[in-house]
Amino acid sequence: MAAPMTPGTSSYLGQYWRRVMRYLPIESGNYPYVTARVRAKKAALLSPDVYERMLQMEIPQIARVIGEGAYKSEVLALASRTSGVDLIELATSRNLAAVFTQIIGFSEGELRQMIGWYLDRFDVQNIKTIVRGKTFGASSTEILEDLVAAGSMKESFLQALVELPTLDEVFDRLDGTIYAQALAGLGKKASEVERWNEWEDRVTQLYYQNLLFVVPERTEGTRLMREFVRREVDIVNLKTLLRLWASKATLPYDPFMPGGLEIPPDELAEMVQMDVNALTAALREYTLTEDLSSRLRDLQALGVGQLVRSVEKLHLLEAGRYAHVHPLSVLPILDYVVRKEREVQNLRIIARGKESAMDPAVIRDLLVV
Numbered sequence: 001m002a003a004p005m006t007p008g009t010s011s012y013l014g015q016y017w018r019r020v021m022r023y024l025p026i027e028s029g030n031y032p033y034v035t036a037r038v039r040a041k042k043a044a045l046l047s048p049d050v051y052e053r054m055l056q057m058e059i060p061q062i063a064r065v066i067g068e069g070a071y072k073s074e075v076l077a078l079a080s081r082t083s084g085v086d087l088i089e090l091a092t093s094r095n096l097a098a099v100f101t102q103i104i105g106f107s108e109g110e111l112r113q114m115i116g117w118y119l120d121r122f123d124v125q126n127i128k129t130i131v132r133g134k135t136f137g138a139s140s141t142e143i144l145e146d147l148v149a150a151g152s153m154k155e156s157f158l159q160a161l162v163e164l165p166t167l168d169e170v171f172d173r174l175d176g177t178i179y180a181q182a183l184a185g186l187g188k189k190a191s192e193v194e195r196w197n198e199w200e201d202r203v204t205q206l207y208y209q210n211l212l213f214v215v216p217e218r219t220e221g222t223r224l225m226r227e228f229v230r231r232e233v234d235i236v237n238l239k240t241l242l243r244l245w246a247s248k249a250t251l252p253y254d255p256f257m258p259g260g261l262e263i264p265p266d267e268l269a270e271m272v273q274m275d276v277n278a279l280t281a282a283l284r285e286y287t288l289t290e291d292l293s294s295r296l297r298d299l300q301a302l303g304v305g306q307l308v309r310s311v312e313k314l315h316l317l318e319a320g321r322y323a324h325v326h327p328l329s330v331l332p333i334l335d336y337v338v339r340k341e342r343e344v345q346n347l348r349i350i351a352r353g354k355e356s357a358m359d360p361a362v363i364r365d366l367l368v369v
Contacts (some may be wrong), residue, residue, distance in 0.1 A: 124207050145214065
C-alpha cells in the first residue's frame, strides 16, 4: 500500500523532480520535425547566381524578384506606402523577424529554449542600433528601419526605446539587463560616453557569457549547442583580431572574449602585434584558421574589409559543416539562422550599393556567400 501523502507532499515532489530533471541527460524537443521544416526553408535561400543577376538589375527589379519569393507577403504589405531601398530593407527585416518567430513557435522543450537564447543576438543588434542612431542624430524612422524584432524584446518595446528623447532615459528602461551592466562597467552615465566601442564589446561579451551559462553541457543537444557557440566566440574574436592587426590600433581594454573552442584570448592579444609572416605561422596552428593563413598576405593587400569578410565566409562554412555532421540536432537550425541573416545583409548591401551607384564588381566583393 502506498504511503499516504501529507499536505505539501505533491508540491515538494514536483520541485524535487524539476531539480532532478535539470541534471538528467534527457533530450527534450521535437528535433526531427523542426529540422525538416528548417531544411525546406534553407532550400529557399537565394543562390549565388541570383545575387549575380541582381547585380545587373535596378532597385525596382530587385524588389520585384524578392517579392516573388520568400519575401512576398512583406513586399505586398509594404509596397503601397514605401518603395526602393526602403521597401527592400523593411521587407527583409520584417521577414527575418517573422521567420525566426515562426521557428520558435513550432519548436518545443529544450530545443525551443536554446533557439530562443541564441536569437537574443537580435536584441543585442537592436540595442546597439538604437544607441548608434541616437548618438549620430538619426531620426526615429531611420532607426526603426534597421531593427529586427526577432529576439526576446517585443517590437513595441523597441519602438518605445527609440521614441525616448535621451540615451539616459533609454538606459533607465534597460535597467537590469546586460546593456545597463555593460554601461556600469564603464563607470559613466550614457550622456557622458563619448565613444561607444568599449560598451559594444562588453555587451557582446556578456551575451556570449550568458549564453554559455544558460546552456549546460547536460545532454547531447546542449553539448552540440555549446560547441557551436564556442566556435562562434572564436569567429568573433578572430574578426576583432584582424581589424586591430590591420589598423595597428591599440585599445585601453581587452576586446577578446574567453570561452572560445580553440583560440585562447591571451594568444589573440599576442597576435595583434605580429608581422604578417608571424601571424600567418600562428594562424596555421589552429584548425579553424589553417586555410585562412595561406591567404592572409593576399587578403591584407585587399584591405581589412576583405579580411573580415573572409572570416564571415569561414563562419558560414563552419556552421554548414556542423549541421551536416549532426543533421537531427539544433545545429541545422542555427546554421539556417546564420545563413538567413546573411542573406538579408547581402540584399541590403546590393540595394544600398545600387542606390549609391557603386560598380557591380565592388558590390560583389562586399557580399558574403
